[in-house]
Amino acid sequence: MPLFVGLMSGTSLDGIDAALVRCGEGRPELVDALGIDIPDSLRQVLLMLCQSRQASFADLAYAEQAFCELQGEAVARLLAANDLEAGAITAIGSHGQTIEHAPHGISPYTWQLDNPSLLAELTGCPVVGDFRRRDLAAGGQAAPLAPAFHAALFRGAREWRVVLNLGGFANLTLLPPTEIDTPVIGFDTGPANALLDAWHARHQGGHFDIDGQWAATGEVDESLLKRLLDDRFFHQPPPKSTGREYFHLDWLAAYASGREAPQDIQATLAELTAASVALGIEQALARQGAEGPLTLIPCGGGARNADLLARLQRRQPALALARCDDFGWSADWLEAGAFAWLAWCRLEGLPGNLPSVTGAAGERVLGGLYSA
Template sequence: MNKYLAKLWEISQKSERLIIGLMSGTSLDGLDICVCKVSGDGTGTSIDVLRFLTQEYSEGLRNRILAVQSKEQVNARELTVLHSELADHYSSAILEALKSLNITSGEVDLIASHGQTIYHAPAQSQDQNNATLQIVDGDHIAQKTGIITVSDFRQKHTAVGGEGAPLAGIFDEVLFRDQKQNRLLLNLGGIANFTWLPSHKSKKEVLTSDTGPANTLINEAMQKHFSQPFDEDGKIAASGTVHSELVRYILLEPYFRKAFPKTTGQEDFQLEFIENLMEGHQIELSPEDLVATLTAVTSQSISRAFDEIIGEEAFECYVSGGGVHNLTLMQDLKDRNPHAEFKDFEELGISADAKEAAMMAFFANELVAGEGFKIPGVTKEKIHFGKISLPD
């Protein structure tokens, strides 16, 4: 018998597991590394984040990923090389992190790697399949670190008929739904998504959906016009003026008229699309005004979703993802949503930045030790997410 299969069985029987969750979002801030102590399974899961850090990507590596991310045509050789090369990059980052924490590879039960989303393709018609692609090979990570690795979490979601995103609803409901208080968990990555968690006593259904762009358009504009990866603290947006007509034209696009729940990606929202829209309507903007306008698009599209799903009910709003640091965006969201009490995500026990990496640890734990989860509206049976790679 493969010794790692025996070890996997031992791990599944433990009351507590040390799992490293990895996340790299479409905004390409870097690789998030979250060292977690996970106990229990299913609705009895408990996560204690021991350490969180982000290893920023070099400009060269970020540009290589950008060249293949959300593009209709890419260099197939470069895509193939990145699939393995990024895994080596991840592995080196993990080993460095463990060394700094005085943790040996042998003490870690699992690595949980989301990988890098390259293309997200929800079905456009009933005769098509939903599809999504994440690279970063789990076998390479397992082999280089010597740690059993779980990866490729989104494929099972599409295999059973889902769109592959967002996965956060399951995690959010298990860990953060409250008995009496309505909550909404908003994630501001490249794309904005939320989980609406009405109180248990309300007996209303949980809803998870994307809303549209969060940071992706802002970041593209910042890279093109200011040679900066993002709008630090929202300072550029604050210095510009919102072009209300352009906001209105963008929010008339077909995606925003689709019913919830729905998913999207950078494939639908790229700066070129905005520039073509501006050209068609003969709109000229300064770079500052463009960033301000794209920030308003994010805020208004999210606020429209809140209005449609929640109406005037009071709720607590916890925000995670890189966009939480954009002060201009956050203030506009607060101004537009007076029924929401915006609270620090850390009050829920996990920092806003660490949430998505911790979520990967959660799903890896469930794959190894739990019964899995149903996907509302998609499956009646419980399923598990992730594929297992052994070190030999």
């Protein structure tokens, strides 16, 4: 099967993931993967752009160029580690860096900083980019796009499964058994690491709360948790997606009294993620009339957060916890792998979206092709 590279930088803004994937008619195969950190200087500019109402063209151009050069470096390292030349790669699938996602309103938009032309020039590989806007043009949310890939990897014959991505934001994919003629559904459930990371950085420094250790020292403020969960987003029916433009520290401040201890806020934010995911699972199961045992497959950075997973299991004790590794994939590289696979879909003329997930008017071939 031909080789593809998938590039993904999520809403946590911690780094760029690069996955080397064999794609074809069979099940996609992860060959190798690596991550490359985003330098603090670039990360701060990207964070500013995510929250700015008056971004300058100069800042946007700088961030896009620096981000694309970092992507090129990630590809070069991945190819060198596998003793491969650029010609061995059929295409790179580049997601870009989401700056803002607003699929609602009179002029819906989703914006990922990326320069596929420059990436093709830097790497010598064809590039598929701009995956999301085709679904948006068809009336969809443009997110999440990974559920079609989740189905290709994880769907089983008789068992209901939930793939839970815990990145900056949490999204789930409910996979019915293949023996049942029921569509796959998926949607964002709310914040995951984005608020936890931001609050930890403000009070403890560093980019994230390792293994949820600081959150585990706090007490959940049940009153604050209830106010947060009353937010309309958590109760909207799917399709739905969200991002930093909605959930940020100012959103939190609007609900907090200001008298809470910082570690208690962190514990409450962790519980908010667990509670909103649990609510999302209940909504998905009810929507699809799911019955029988349910296996949960966590992925993304939050899959290593023992405190967060323990909170979720307390809220959903009937869930059987599985690992991505049990299916031949690492939880760290699933999202990057998805965009390698979506690049393969683009070259094969196959749809990459699921209308049952995004709400688009129909299946669409996603992304534009940029020759090397």
